[in-house]
Amino acid sequence: MRDRVTGRDIVQDIVENMRQSLEPLQYRALAPSRYDVVLYGEDFDRLEGILRAIKEDAVRALDEEVCAMNRGSLMRRVSAKVGRPALPVEGALGSWHIEITRDAEDELKPGMTLVASSLELPGPVEYGSGNPTRRVTTIRYEGRTETSRETVAPSASSPIGQPLVYGTLAYEDNLGKHRYLITKGALRVGRGGISPEVDVQVQTSLLDISREHFRLRRDVQSGRFYLADLSRLGTTLNGTPLPRPGASGGADAGTAEIVVEGPKARIGLAGVLFMELELGN
Known part of the structure; x- marks a missing residue:
């Protein structure tokens, strides 16, 4: 149980979110490139002066984790259990983007962190909001991690039963x-x-x-x-x-x-x- 959040906690929570957010394709698995971190007000105020350093450490930790997953035994063990070949992991957009903000809605408690990752494949602007966005949210509190997942589909025209566009x-x-x-x-x-x-x-x-x-x-x-x-x-x-x-x-x-x-x-x-x-x- 933790009653205050450290910079190391934030980095580890981001990496854990990435592990839970992988999206397998045919020949690779995509990791979300964007991570939004929300902190309890007092935790944010205490760490505000070193947020840049925390982001830099998080980027380095994400790079190291992807390298470890690509060369290590973890990916092979998991793949062997499901009878599938191991897939190399890479960031969806090629670079990591991390934002750390203060909980403006007073929804979090002391020591709590919320990490929300968004996985959206880039697409031409004229095709609406692009491909579906996978959003994985992890909340860490009192030694427990709660995870929720949702997929937001774009409101684009479908070849079958063309919807009316207003x-x-x-x-x-x-x-x-x-x-x-x-x-x-x-x-x-x-x-x-x-x-x-x-x-x-x-x-x-x-x-x-x-x-x-x-x-x-x-x-x-x-x-x-x-x-x-x-x-x-x-x-x-x-x-x-x-x-x-x-x-x-x-x-x-x-x-x-x-x-x-x-x-x-x-x-x-x-x-x-x-x-x-x-x-x-």
Whole structure:
């Protein structure tokens, strides 16, 4: 049991997450290249001055672990048990990207770490949000490690039963440019959290962007789109701030919706990230 987190704990937790996040292909196994670490507030404040050194050690530890897995007996033993040939391991994007942030939502306890890895294969921007994103989250607390896994499928057109595309949402985050095809009647956008319930997950370390930042909804009868702010620091539509959460007396969680006028609009998230919304085909 630990009541405070050390830099070594963080490095070891990142490596453990990588071990649990391998995605086997035909001729190789991919390890996620991105790791987002969230720390309890006091732990983050204490380690803030050496975060760069912790990241450097984590990168070195990941490199050494991949080398050990590729040459060592562990991979051969595991492969022999399942009757498959050993697969070489490599990072999905060729280099490691690590972000360490403070728990802004006060969800963690002292000594607790959360590591979330994202495995997204690069793809052409015009094909929407790309291939499915594998997200593995490990939470270390009181000597135990809890792991959750989810796969977020892209909202791209399928060759079978082509879905109706209502529009697109284009933006750029730490993983590059994305063009999300809107095929649902409602979607939520934000950073996501321990168990993210967002349709469009922005990969960023900016805590100004809330885990659930805004909701975009299409009215079935009129076909019009409505935007609602769900954030702490605000959402804008074409530069105009949306009503803050709680400004409406309605039944839907107290959110006030604003109609999106015209085929194109610019949505601002806390003034630090902007998305281009284009409706219709």
